[in-house]
Amino acid sequence: MKVGDLIEYIPRMNALDHKSLIGTVVDFPVPSHAKEFQKVKVFTTDGVQIWIMQFCKIVSEVPASS
Numbered sequence: 001m002k003v004g005d006l007i008e009y010i011p012r013m014n015a016l017d018h019k020s021l022i023g024t025v026v027d028f029p030v031p032s033h034a035k036e037f038q039k040v041k042v043f044t045t046d047g048v049q050i051w052i053m054q055f056c057k058i059v060s061e062v063p064a065s066s
Contacts, residue, residue, distance in 0.1 A: 001025060001053065004062035007042065009051045022059060023049065 001007065002025065009021040023042035029050060031038065038053045 001040065001056070001058055002062065003027065005058050006060040007040070007051075007056045008059050009042070009056050011055065021049075021051075023051075 005025045007023060007025055009023070011020070021044060023044035025040055026043050026048065027041035029039050029041055039050050040053045040056060041048060041050050
């Protein structure tokens with residue numbers, strides 16, 4: 001996963017809202033604690049959000065620049 005990739009956020013099964021969300025990766029915030037989940041900052045139709053990376057999957061990758 002890298003900046004520019006289109007990703008989908010798939011919430012946990014026990015979440016009340018089961019809809020998946022799609023957005024574009026804009027940044028990878030630095031964790032403030034060693035045991036904190038790795039997160040990704042994403043631009044969506046609702047604005048910029050921070051998602052937990054382990055609940056995301058890549059929909060479309062940006063080609064590597066040479």
